[in-house]
Amino acid sequence: MPIVTPLTKLLNIRVPVVQGGMQWVGVPKLVAAVSNAGGLGVITALTQPNPAALRNAIKETRSLTSKPxxxxxxxxxxxxxxxxxxxxxxxxEEGVKIFETAGNSPGELIRYFKSNGCIVIHKCTTIRHAKSAVKLGVDVLSIDGFECAGHPGEEDIGGLVLLARAAQELKVPYLASGGIADARGFAASLALGAAGVNMGTRFMCTVESPIHENIKQTIVKSSEQDTVHIFRTLHNTARVFKNKVSLEVIKIERRPGGAKFEDIRDLVSGQRGKLVYENGDPDYGIWSAGIAVGLINDIPTCEELLRTLEKGVEDVIGNLNAVVVKSKL
Ligand code: NAD
Known part of the structure; x- marks a missing residue:
């Protein structure tokens, strides 16, 4: 049975799953695989070295999929x-009609996309920011719980409460983001009023993901205790994989008197993190990972993953129905 929500209708996709922006990972091959599998693939603009390269990435994605x-x-x-x-x-200018925005002060960007008739999904980590984004005209919110990879904000609100608050407060469709990698999390998100889910870490660990096989195997082997937060003291918190470099960064941040960004810049640079994905050494640099690593035990194709999730959601909801019916007897 298809999962039909306001998101599938708005975006014209089969499964309400968005592959969230991921630095060095959201490249045409993966994006097209997610879209061809029925979800929404998303190119990460800043992974491309400049706007001209982004144009080429958009063209390449179009050559690989006719889907949104x-x-x-x-x-x-x-x-x-x-x-x-x-x-x-x-x-x-290349005709992209769907954007995912995230981060600080997105007003100008959102207004630009809306004035060009685009659909905007905005990622935020508090209800207050979600409401501001609604005023700016966004079409969909991506409500990002503390479980997420990358930047969870500074308020530390877990997905369970954050999504329930979204259900109370928001009138526009919202996605559940952070900590979702299996059918239980997907079904729970729907129960919490979400119109779909955003997954990042789960898509890193697929056949079509462009990262080194060793890093995929590292994710498969890791548990929910294998991520840490860096940049807490700089108010730019990021959840990343626990390794030699991230532990060293935390040690420097905890020095008496704290740390300035310059003290850790060479350790944390994105250019260094990129080499983790290219060379497959999980200890070489900083790389983003959500606590959903603890839920990931395989490396499926995107098609297999979305089919398994669709079927799994149906089973979970069916089991819940059975529980409710039995308890009424
Ligand atoms: P980078 O090499 O410029 O910086 C590495 C990390 O240090 C990033 O997390 C960045 O936010 C942080 N940082 C940089 N300057 C800082 C400062 N002055 N104070 C505190 N923290 C600072 O980053 P990159 O890997 O080349 O990525 C480029 C941009 O894309 C960054 O803004 C990064 O946060 C962002 N990003 C996007 C995604 C995504 O999913 N779209 C994922 C990860 C990072």
Whole structure:
């Protein structure tokens, strides 16, 4: 049975699953695989070195799928501030109609996309930010719980409460994001009023994901205790895989008197993290991972993954129905 929600209708996709923006991972091959499997694949704009390269990535994705896909632009502190407006313009001019925005002060970007008739999914980690984004005209919110990979904000609100609060407060459709990698989490998200789910870490560990096989195997072997937060003291918290480099960063942050970004810049740079994915050494640099690593035990194709999730959600909901019926007897 298909899972039909406001998200599947709005985006014209079969399964209400969005592959969230992931630095160095959201490239055409994976994006097209997710879209071809019935979800929404999303190109991570900043993974491309410049707006011209993003144009090429969009063209390449179109050559691999005729299904809808989106582009993610994340606004966070960066060692080399990106040309956000240039990336946005390139994607709009290439005819992209769906955007995922995330990060700080997204107003200008959201207004630009909306003035060009695009659908905007905005990721946020508090209800207050979600309401501000609604005022800016976003179509869908991606409600990102503390479990998530990357930047969970500074408020530390877990998905269970955050999504229930979203159900109380929000009038626009919202996705559950953070900690979702299996059918139970997917079905629970629907129960919490979500119109679908956003998954990142789960898609890192698929056949079509562009990262080194050793890193996929590392995810399979790891547990929910294998991530840590860095940048807490800099108010730019990021959940990353627990390894030599992230533990070293935390040690420096905890020094008496604290740390300045310059003290850890070389350890945390994205260019170094990129080599983890290319060379397969999980201890070489910082790489994002959510606590959903503890739920991931295989490396399926995107098609297998989405089919398994669809069937699994049906089973979980069927089992719940049986529980309710039995308890009424
Ligand atoms: P980068 O090499 O510029 O920085 C590495 C990390 O340090 C990032 O997490 C960044 O937020 C953080 N950082 C940079 N300057 C900082 C400062 N002055 N204070 C505190 N923290 C600081 O990052 P990158 O890997 O080349 O990525 C480029 C951009 O994309 C960054 O803004 C990053 O946060 C963002 N990003 C996006 C996604 C996504 O899913 N779209 C995922 C990860 C990172």
């Amino acid at each position: 896909f989106g582009v993610n632009i994340t606004l966070l502190p960066s060692i080399n501030p990106p040309d956000y407006a240039g990336y946005a313009r390139a994607a709009v």
